Amino acid sequence: MINIIVTIIIGFIVGVLARFFYPGAVEMSWLWTIVLGIAGSLLAGMVTHRGQAGFHRAGFIASIIGGMVLILVGRLLHIG
Template sequence: MLGLIISLIVIGLIAGALARLLVPGRQDMSIVATIVLGIVGSFIGGFLGYLLFHKDGDEGFFQPSGIIGSIIGAIIALLIWQAVGNRRSAVR
């Protein structure tokens, strides 16, 4: 269990940092927010991988993915976060 938590944090940091590098614009995020972005991206990537390829059907559709799926999921999560943030700032 401890190994899973540590690997989620490390993969989350790598995926979140790479997503922030690949998405243009400035993101005001702390290191903890970057890790959370990567972890959320990992679950988004796992969900998308399950939907597209129907792999790991025994574990269900809510599962962590590998590093590439995590990066893709983190990019999607970051783009959604920016869209919601831009809409929120336009309302004020």
């Protein structure tokens, strides 16, 4: 249960930072911000996974970049 709560909190933080660093306004609800952060973390994990578990600053930055990539893809596909 605690893992789900931590995932939601980290997803929210990553999503907010991805929206902040993405150029231009990104209109989405708080729920979609959490989903964006979690999806960005999963995308970054798939790209940079090296079999290591735990929190790494580079992984956190990669998660934010992953979230920004998802915003870009959404805009290119005219989603949202």
